[in-house]
Amino acid sequence: MTRYVVRRLAMAVMILWFISIIVFLLLRVGGGDPALLQQGINATPEKIAQVHKEMGLDDPKPIQYLNWMKGMLTLDFGRSQLTQTDITTEFRERFPVSFQLMLMTMFWTIALGIPFGVISAAKRNSPADYVVRLFAIIGLSVPAFWIATLVLLIPAQQWGYGPPLNRQVSLFTDPWDNFRQFGPPSLVLALGPIASVMRLTRSSLLEVLRADYVRTARAKGLSSQTVILRHALKNSLIPVITVLGLLMGGLLGGSVIVEAIFNLRGLGAYVYGAILQKDYNVAQTLVMYTAGVAVLLNLGVDLLYSLFDPRIRYA
Amino acid sequence: MAESAARTTLPLEYVRKGPPRWKRFARTMRANPLGAFGLFLILTLVLVGLFAPVLRHHEINQFAGIPGRGPTSEFWFGTDKFGQDIYSRVVSGARISLQVGFLAVALGTAAGMLIGAWAGYKGGIVDVISQRIIDTMIAFPQILFLLVIVRVLGPSMRNVIIAIAVLIVPSVARIVRSAALVERNNLYIEAARAIGSTDGRILLRHIIPNILPVGVVISTTLLGTAILAEASLSFLGLGIPPPNPSWGNDINVARTTFPINLWAALFPGLAISLTVLGFNLLGDATRDIFDPRLRGR
Numbered sequence: 071m072t073r074y075v076v077r078r079l080a081m082a083v084m085i086l087w088f089i090s091i092i093v094f095l096l097l098r099v100g101g102g103d104p105a106l107l108q109q110g111i112n113a114t115p116e117k118i119a120q121v122h123k124e125m126g127l128d129d130p131k132p133i134q135y136l137n138w139m140k141g142m143l144t145l146d147f148g149r150s151q152l153t154q155t156d157i158t159t160e161f162r163e164r165f166p167v168s169f170q171l172m173l174m175t176m177f178w179t180i181a182l183g184i185p186f187g188v189i190s191a192a193k194r195n196s197p198a199d200y201v202v203r204l205f206a207i208i209g210l211s212v213p214a215f216w217i218a219t220l221v222l223l224i225p226a227q228q229w230g231y232g233p234p235l236n237r238q239v240s241l242f243t244d245p246w247d248n249f250r251q252f253g254p255p256s257l258v259l260a261l262g263p264i265a266s267v268m269r270l271t272r273s274s275l276l277e278v279l280r281a282d283y284v285r286t287a288r289a290k291g292l293s294s295q296t297v298i299l300r301h302a303l304k305n306s307l308i309p310v311i312t313v314l315g316l317l318m319g320g321l322l323g324g325s326v327i328v329e330a331i332f333n334l335r336g337l338g339a340y341v342y343g344a345i346l347q348k349d350y351n352v353a354q355t356l357v358m359y360t361a362g363v364a365v366l367l368n369l370g371v372d373l374l375y376s377l378f379d380p381r382i383r384y385a
Numbered sequence: 386m387a388e389s390a391a392r393t394t395l396p397l398e399y400v401r402k403g404p405p406r407w408k409r410f411a412r413t414m415r416a417n418p419l420g421a422f423g424l425f426l427i428l429t430l431v432l433v434g435l436f437a438p439v440l441r442h443h444e445i446n447q448f449a450g451i452p453g454r455g456p457t458s459e460f461w462f463g464t465d466k467f468g469q470d471i472y473s474r475v476v477s478g479a480r481i482s483l484q485v486g487f488l489a490v491a492l493g494t495a496a497g498m499l500i501g502a503w504a505g506y507k508g509g510i511v512d513v514i515s516q517r518i519i520d521t522m523i524a525f526p527q528i529l530f531l532l533v534i535v536r537v538l539g540p541s542m543r544n545v546i547i548a549i550a551v552l553i554v555p556s557v558a559r560i561v562r563s564a565a566l567v568e569r570n571n572l573y574i575e576a577a578r579a580i581g582s583t584d585g586r587i588l589l590r591h592i593i594p595n596i597l598p599v600g601v602v603i604s605t606t607l608l609g610t611a612i613l614a615e616a617s618l619s620f621l622g623l624g625i626p627p628p629n630p631s632w633g634n635d636i637n638v639a640r641t642t643f644p645i646n647l648w649a650a651l652f653p654g655l656a657i658s659l660t661v662l663g664f665n666l667l668g669d670a671t672r673d674i675f676d677p678r679l680r681g682r
Contacts, residue, residue: 081520088521099537207419207669211662213613215620215633216654219640223647326528327617331640342621345532357533360526368524 075373082365089361090142093354094135138351142358152349160340160352161359167238168324168336174256175321176314179263184310187271192298194276202268209265218258218331238335255332259325263317270313275306312371319367323360413674420670426663434479441473445630455648463648465639474630475652481631482660485542486612489549493611494604496550497557502592504558505565507584515558522555531614535623545624549611557603564596598675606668609661616657632657 122128129137141148147157190202225231233250240248278284279302287297324338337356344352403409414421433440442461455463461472504515522530531548538544568574569592577587618624619633627634632653639649 084517085521085524088517089525092521092525093533096533096537207665208658208662211609211665212658213616213620213633213654213661215617216636216650216657219636219650219654220647223640223645223650226645227647320526323526323529326532327621330621341529342532345529345536346623348536353533357526357529360529361524364526365524 071376078369078372082369085365086358086362090139090354090358091135093357094138097348097350097353098131138354142355147355148351150344150349150352152344152347152352157352157355161337161356164324164335164337164340167334168322168329168338170252171256171259171325171329171334171336172318172321174252175260175263176318178257178260179267179317180314182260183264183267184271184307187268187310188275188298188303190268190272191275191279192294199272202272206265206268209261210269212261214258214261215327215331217261218255218328221254221258222331233332251332251334255325255328255334259321259328267310267313271306271310274309275302278302278306281305308375312375315367315371315374316364319364322363322367323356417670417673419666420673423663423666423668423670426659427667430479430660430663431483433476434483437477437480440476441470443470443473445469445474445477445628463646463652465635465646465649471635471649471652474635475632475656477630478632478635478653478656479660481542481625481629482612482615482657485546485549485615485625486608486660486664489546489611489615490553490604490607492546493550493553494557494600494607497554497603498561498593498596498600500554501558501561502565502588502596505562506569506588506592508566508569512562516562519555519558523559527552528617531618532621532623535618540618540623540626542625542629545615545618548618549614552614553607553611557600557607560603561596561599564599565592568592568595602668602672602675605664605671609664609668612657612660612664 127134138148145158147161149156150160186202186205190199193199222232233254238251275298279298281302284297284302287301288294292301324336324341326338326342328334329336329338330342337360341353341356341360343349344356404412414424457463463471465471465474500515504512530552534548534551535544538547574587574591577591582590615624615631616633616636619631620637622634622637624633625631627638635653636650639646639653
């Protein structure tokens with residue numbers, strides 16, 4: 071087990087290192103000059119040259135890479151090349167937004183996806199099952215950005231209603247406005263995950279229900295409800311937990327599209343703006359963060375697997 | 386394997402002939418009504434895409450009527466804020482969306498199959514290196530990957546296709562590799578090698594044809610993903626550049642510029658949803674028909 075953990079950790083580190091090289095190179099391939107973006111088109115060549123020097127853009131690429139890596143390893147992430155703001159400060163400001171969005175999305179996914187998946191499996195081929203399956207396949211096909219757009223446009227056009235969009239509301243000072251701000255985006259964001267968790271819970275539970283020990287439980291005369299909830303459900307949730315873990319890993323990096331549409335100042339909006347404007351430092355640092363969180367949660371889920379399912383043993 | 390070997394040794398009159406091909410097709414369809422519906426949706430959309438110039442009522446990118454109106458008998462889906470016929474734009478968008486989807490998936494699947502089959506067949510260092518690269522690419526956050534690539538290459542139809550194709554390669558390669566790992570242990574591969582076939586020949590004439598069904602299944606399920614990816618990129622302004630009638634693009638325009646226009650956002654989105662729904666249903670069905678082992682992946 072320890073050997074397995076060490077090997078997986080080493081692999082995770084290697085993957086992140088590869089990703090750092092890819093991002094670094096990709097961002098520098100195309101045109102675009104952060105100094106020019108920062109100073110505007112009217113900047114004098116001398117000024118541009120000076121900014122280049124300050125940013126370390128004159129150094130050879132490998133040196134730039136090493137400097138960046140050194141910063142990353144010492145947790146000194148530097149400044150945005152565009153706005154000169156400190157990346158760590160900005161990150162601290164934006165992280166809670168993405169974090170709350172993640173928590174609420176996870177809540178909807180678990181609270182709606184699992185129960186309806188169970189109902190669908192328990193009442194297989196009933197009208198309820200068909201409704202759940204129909205919703206699941208539609209939920210996987212409808213683009214989130216379209217639903218998000220409709221969620222904003224329909225109330226705006228019909229009743230002139232809009233959620234508070236232009237300011238950030240704290241959960242503690244004004245819970246209701248905070249919910250008006252985070253409720254719709256988190257539900258929209260949860261739509262796809264709810265659908266896939268429903269499907270997965272259903273198929274996984276159906277598979278477990280075929281197991282011998284379930285038949286034994288039934289033969290003992292237990293009610294259908296007890297068999298499903300006390301015997302079958304726990305085992306059938308193992309793959310669901312994997313998917314939830316991966317989902318959480320993805321959401322911790324923020325959601326580019328939903329944050330952009332609902333004007334939330336989270337990490338997704340941050341990295342999106344940085345990529346658009348070729349703000350190298352911010353873009354590469356945040357890509358590393360997003361990938362890092364995803365890789366670590368992936369690893370965590372794999373390791374938890376052996377706890378949930380003692381049949382799985384690692385050599 | 387054993388079954389087909391036995392069949393060749395039987396005298397011909399013992400070989401039972403199956404029902405004709407169209408009958409088998411009809412039977413498969415009846416057994417998978419949802420898949421049949423998906424196929425119907427996709428075929429309809431392909432026809433719409435092909436005949437878009439005939440089907441549209443007005444030229445796109447041209448003023449057609451009073452801007453910002455709801456659906457009428459002349460403008461089926463209403464008019465957008467520039468006075469364009471939304472119906473005509475949606476119909477023309479089918480062409481772009483399907484073109485991007487099919488090309489990106491074809492490119493990505495082809496590359497992924499070659500890489501995966503090669504890695505699985507050769508094993509050793511080739512396999513180890515390609516596996517690590519695949520791991521890395523899968524760990525890379527997808528939407529950021531697309532954004533960075535398109536930002537670097539510049540938004541255009543060709544670059545969107547390239548970006549989506551690159552995104553697809555690792556997941557195809559991974560599944561195909563495991564199929565190739567199984568395939569290479571078969572006796573006929575050994576036989577081919579014994580008579581002096583080169584690696585390239587074995588790969589192209591033996592391994593790839595035998596794992597083709599796996600490729601077909603993955604590519605069908607990936608088509609929906611690819612079309613969603615194009616729509617999302619265009620929505621974010623980094624996909625098909627305006628004024629091309631891309632569905633994602635049109636939704637973004639309806640949303641961001643004043644006055645907001647519900648109809649102009651509603652219908653392109655419906656079109657995207659139906660397209661992706663069609664491919665998802667079709668993908669589920671092909672998976673069940675061709676390769677039950679992949680179920681639930």
